[in-house]
Amino acid sequence: MITISSNVENVGTSIEDEVILTSVRNGDSISEESGDFLTSYLPMYDPIQQEVIGMIGIDQDMSIIHDINAQIAWIVWAITVVTLLIVLFVAIRFSGSISRPIKYITQSMERLSIGNLAEPVQASNRRWGE
Numbered sequence: 285m286i287t288i289s290s291n292v293e294n295v296g297t298s299i300e301d302e303v304i305l306t307s308v309r310n311g312d313s314i315s316e317e318s319g320d321f322l323t324s325y326l327p328m329y330d331p332i333q334q335e336v337i338g339m340i341g342i343d344q345d346m347s348i349i350h351d352i353n354a355q356i357a358w359i360v361w362a363i364t365v366v367t368l369l370i371v372l373f374v375a376i377r378f379s380g381s382i383s384r385p386i387k388y389i390t391q392s393m394e395r396l397s398i399g400n401l402a403e404p405v406q407a408s409n410r411r412w413g414e
Contacts, residue, residue: 285297285298286298286299286341299325299341304325307325308325308326308327308336308339309327309336310336311327311336312327313325313326313327317346320345320346320347320350321343321344321345321346322343322344322346323341323342323343323344324341324342324344325339325340325341325342326339326340326341326342327339327340328340
């Protein structure tokens, strides 16, 4: 029977679930989740820790934790999308800076291969080997 409770409506009632009562009498802690609430039952021992003389029941509202988990998931998703966009932008810019000179050399070599020896060589501001 419940003798002390922070919820006055519980005083005088009893826990009818034999599985919970048996487990707590054996010294086990039990937790069960239903919806947004987590209920835990803990054994309470006598002063010399020899015998279970009662139990402590704790009801915890888990809705705040569920809300925080949802917010964290959204933030992780947003950071992932932003990171992918930045990586994609940098990759495109970097690949362009590599492929443009190669494309120019390829076109110049094609013109030279067909006999156009008047092909001008374009100066580059790149510094190789420095």
